[in-house]
Amino acid sequence: MKPVTLKEIAEQLNISVTTVSKALKDYPDVSKKTKGLVKELAKTLNYKPNTFAVNLRTKESKTVGLIIPVIVHHFFSNVIKGIISQAEKKGYLVIILQSNESYELEKKQIDLLLSQRVDGIIISLANGTADFSHLNQIIDQEKPLVMFDKIAKIVQCSKVIIDDRKAAYIATQHLIDIGCKRVAHFRGALLPQNSIDRFLGYKKALLDNNLPYDPSLVYICECGDMSFEEGKKNAKQLLKDHDDVDGIFINTDLVAIGAMTEFNNQGVKVPEDISIVGFSNWFMSSVISPTLTTIDQPGFKMGKTAFKQLYKEIQAIKNNKPKRPKTITLETKLIERESTEK
Amino acid sequence: MKPVTLKEIAEQLNISVTTVSKALKDYPDVSKKTKGLVKELAKTLNYKPNTFAVNLRTKESKTVGLIIPVIVHHFFSNVIKGIISQAEKKGYLVIILQSNESYELEKKQIDLLLSQRVDGIIISLANGTADFSHLNQIIDQEKPLVMFDKIAKIVQCSKVIIDDRKAAYIATQHLIDIGCKRVAHFRGALLPQNSIDRFLGYKKALLDNNLPYDPSLVYICECGDMSFEEGKKNAKQLLKDHDDVDGIFINTDLVAIGAMTEFNNQGVKVPEDISIVGFSNWFMSSVISPTLTTIDQPGFKMGKTAFKQLYKEIQAIKNNKPKRPKTITLETKLIERESTEK
DNA sequence: CTGAAAGCGCTTACAG
DNA sequence: CTGAAAGCGCTTACAG
Numbered sequence: 001m002k003p004v005t006l007k008e009i010a011e012q013l014n015i016s017v018t019t020v021s022k023a024l025k026d027y028p029d030v031s032k033k034t035k036g037l038v039k040e041l042a043k044t045l046n047y048k049p050n051t052f053a054v055n056l057r058t059k060e061s062k063t064v065g066l067i068i069p070v071i072v073h074h075f076f077s078n079v080i081k082g083i084i085s086q087a088e089k090k091g092y093l094v095i096i097l098q099s100n101e102s103y104e105l106e107k108k109q110i111d112l113l114l115s116q117r118v119d120g121i122i123i124s125l126a127n128g129t130a131d132f133s134h135l136n137q138i139i140d141q142e143k144p145l146v147m148f149d150k151i152a153k154i155v156q157c158s159k160v161i162i163d164d165r166k167a168a169y170i171a172t173q174h175l176i177d178i179g180c181k182r183v184a185h186f187r188g189a190l191l192p193q194n195s196i197d198r199f200l201g202y203k204k205a206l207l208d209n210n211l212p213y214d215p216s217l218v219y220i221c222e223c224g225d226m227s228f229e230e231g232k233k234n235a236k237q238l239l240k241d242h243d244d245v246d247g248i249f250i251n252t253d254l255v256a257i258g259a260m261t262e263f264n265n266q267g268v269k270v271p272e273d274i275s276i277v278g279f280s281n282w283f284m285s286s287v288i289s290p291t292l293t294t295i296d297q298p299g300f301k302m303g304k305t306a307f308k309q310l311y312k313e314i315q316a317i318k319n320n321k322p323k324r325p326k327t328i329t330l331e332t333k334l335i336e337r338e339s340t341e342k
Numbered sequence: 343m344k345p346v347t348l349k350e351i352a353e354q355l356n357i358s359v360t361t362v363s364k365a366l367k368d369y370p371d372v373s374k375k376t377k378g379l380v381k382e383l384a385k386t387l388n389y390k391p392n393t394f395a396v397n398l399r400t401k402e403s404k405t406v407g408l409i410i411p412v413i414v415h416h417f418f419s420n421v422i423k424g425i426i427s428q429a430e431k432k433g434y435l436v437i438i439l440q441s442n443e444s445y446e447l448e449k450k451q452i453d454l455l456l457s458q459r460v461d462g463i464i465i466s467l468a469n470g471t472a473d474f475s476h477l478n479q480i481i482d483q484e485k486p487l488v489m490f491d492k493i494a495k496i497v498q499c500s501k502v503i504i505d506d507r508k509a510a511y512i513a514t515q516h517l518i519d520i521g522c523k524r525v526a527h528f529r530g531a532l533l534p535q536n537s538i539d540r541f542l543g544y545k546k547a548l549l550d551n552n553l554p555y556d557p558s559l560v561y562i563c564e565c566g567d568m569s570f571e572e573g574k575k576n577a578k579q580l581l582k583d584h585d586d587v588d589g590i591f592i593n594t595d596l597v598a599i600g601a602m603t604e605f606n607n608q609g610v611k612v613p614e615d616i617s618i619v620g621f622s623n624w625f626m627s628s629v630i631s632p633t634l635t636t637i638d639q640p641g642f643k644m645g646k647t648a649f650k651q652l653y654k655e656i657q658a659i660k661n662n663k664p665k666r667p668k669t670i671t672l673e674t675k676l677i678e679r680e681s682t683e684k
Numbered sequence: 685c686t687g688a689a690a691g692c693g694c695t696t697a698c699a700g
Numbered sequence: 701c702t703g704a705a706a707g708c709g710c711t712t713a714c715a716g
Contacts, residue, residue, distance in 0.1 A: 005710085052394055053709035054709080056710075063437070077415075078414055111390075228629070347692095361702055361703065371701060395708090398694075399695050
């Protein structure tokens with residue numbers, strides 16, 4: 001069963017392709033009668049416009065690309081959901097790619113999306129990304145680009161973020177408020193902006209409370225992938241290095257859960273011996289034992305907002321208006337749970 | 343900066359578009375010298391073929407569609423990852439849609455994908471799907487279709503599944519082996535084939551062990567969405583209805599975790615009072631307390647396999663060969679953990 | 685109100 | 701080895 005074309009409809013009705021096309025799109029200069037006939041036949045033949053041809057003519061694909069470091073991740077999968085749900089409302093489809101935290105892959109994927117002629121791109125950067133020419137390439141082509149979560153400040157495009165520094169400050173302040181005197185930090189990879197900002201928030205909270213900042217209390221994730229295993233490893237190392245740490249602010253819930261598992265294995269009690277605050281509010285943080293205090297990061301909303309902004313820019317470009325990059329900061333909040341109960 | 347076309351390259355080199363096109367695709371009837379010139383210029387101009395035009399000519403989009411009930415779900419997000427990683431290897435892009443367990447949405451989304459002219463579709467059905475004409479529509483158009491996990495046996499297409507009945511049998515048998523005499527079952531929604539099969543496996547295990555099958559021990563999920571809340575609700579109801587249940591086989595880990603949370607709140611001890619086996623082996627099942635015994639379901643592999651099969655069929659159709667639907671069954675295994683430790 | 689014609693950017697059968 | 705021409709299926713400015 002071959003797909004039906006405008007030509008076939010035109011032949012069956014003995015009218016021109018032009019008129020059929022116009023009738024289906026409700027052009028005002030087609031008679032009601034003709035419109036009726038065309039629409040009816042189109043329906044019975046189950047006509048669907050050939051997107052390839054439409055795209056070629058209109059130079060739009062009604063498709064956007066999304067590049068994400070990891071999919072199997074509570075925060076990111078929520079973002080995906082937010083983007084897809086919003087895109088659907090506007091009649092857009094979403095092509096999803098996973099960069100696996102690799103700069104090389106990310107670069108290739110952007111090339112792919114550009115040659116696919118998507119109407120815009122949404123991205124959260126890989127931990128390994130330090131060069132941004134592949135992103136500027138998107139901007140040079142006047143394609144809308146929206147970054148979220150892991151962004152590059154220097155790139156001139158719209159961004160949807162949270163105030164990582166402030167959130168980290170609040171998380172650390174909470175540990176201090178409940179009495180912690182030696183607060184460590186598992187900061188994740190070195191490069192990503194949000195990792196830097198969270199670290200700065202942690203440091204500022206210490207200094208504002210007249211607690212010394214001790215670099216040996218900051219644990220970096222070399223592997224590039226913030227994972228459960230990383231949390232275990234860091235926790236093990238911390239127990240070797242220090243015996244006086246009474247609180248830790250950890251970059252991601254998953255890592256925090258890894259750390260808590262290690263502490264539990266070694267008989268270190270949370271929160272009695274060490275209090276812990278995570279980041280992101282993964283679902284599982286509310287069901288493990290002890291439940292994990294964390295910063296709620298609105299993934300679904302972030303996805304929705306990112307698409308909305310992208311859509312605005314797509315429209316702006318269509319109407320030959322400037323697209324005006326915008327940075328949108330979403331609210332976060334501290335969720336207090338058992339891991340910091342004193 | 344407008345995208346470069348074949349025409350521009352041709353003009354700059356004073357040769358025809360035909361030759362440029364052939365040179366770039368390494369046709370044997372173009373001189374080495376010309377090929378060299380064309381390729382060099384294409385590179386410096388950063389030429390990328392216009393996919394719309396290529397698609398229109400070749401009638402291929404190198405894109406496949408994926409419809410999934412929920413994205414924020416450990417099993418499904420692993421499947422997505424598997425599909426995307428395999429697709430990338432073959433140069434295919436993946437458009438992802440979420441049906442939200444709604445038949446209506448699923449139908450619309452298939453229409454969307456078909457009018458987008460994707461080369462094939464991979465789907466896991468919504469719990470609400472009982473009619474399959476929208477799926478047969480895909481098959482009528484001779485588009486490859488692969489179903490996985492939640493399938494419809496009656497639809498003539500390839501399927502990637504596990505042996506749900508067998509897995510459920512093993513799960514239930516495990517509960518009986520450790521001494522359970524009154525085993526309940528949270529079966530999830532009524533319609534999906536895997537829900538039916540798991541129920542049948544549960545029932546058969548009881549009967550094979552000379553335990554009576556009691557329908558009042560089987561809890562159905564009316565809301566259509568197998569969730570944490572559903573687990574809590576069912577657990578609460580079960581405690582009201584029965585005081586002699588000593589084991590439960592639960593359709594999905596997330597629901598099992600909901601149930602364990604409710605039991606914990608009410609002072610019912612797992613596994614001392616009630617032993618629990620889940621299904622799917624979500625990551626969090628290995629870190630909660632008690633850790634959850636479950637059936638490991640290979641999501642990533644399922645995704646990979648589904649795409650591989652789809653790809654084979656796409657190739658077959660391209661070469662005018664029959665596509666021969668195939669059902670592939672992947673292995674599962676029981677993961678014993680604390681929730682069934684006696 | 686209707687339609688012939690050009691064109692989007694490519695591919696490929698065919699002629700030379 | 702090179703290129704003119706047709707055509708994929710649509711949209712739209714223009715003529716009548």
